[in-house]
Amino acid sequence: MAQTTNSLSSRNKFAKRHYEAIALAMQHAHVVGDPVRRNQCESMRNELADMFARDNGQFKRDRFMYACEPGANVKATASRPGACETPRPSKSVHR
Secondary structure: OOOOOOOOOOOOOOOHHHHHHHHHHHHHOOOOOOHHHHHHHHHHHHHHHHHHHHHOOOOOHHHHHHHOOOOOOOOOOOOOOOOOOOOOOOOOOOO
């Protein structure tokens, strides 16, 4: 008897845009000065990287870990729907 397979099982659950958005959120959640919270964030970053690596054999763990650091260049932008980025204040012109 033929087995039915889930058509989604061969596809990755996460895409580059997900990695970028999550890395950007991790940058915003970065904790300075509180070692307990910093350890929690580091644990969460490692767990996410492990999950992404299991999902996608092409996932670059080192690249993701670096992208989670505050100030790292992450390509996710607010112009893409669903991307996580803190809105920038609008520039006002004073004359």
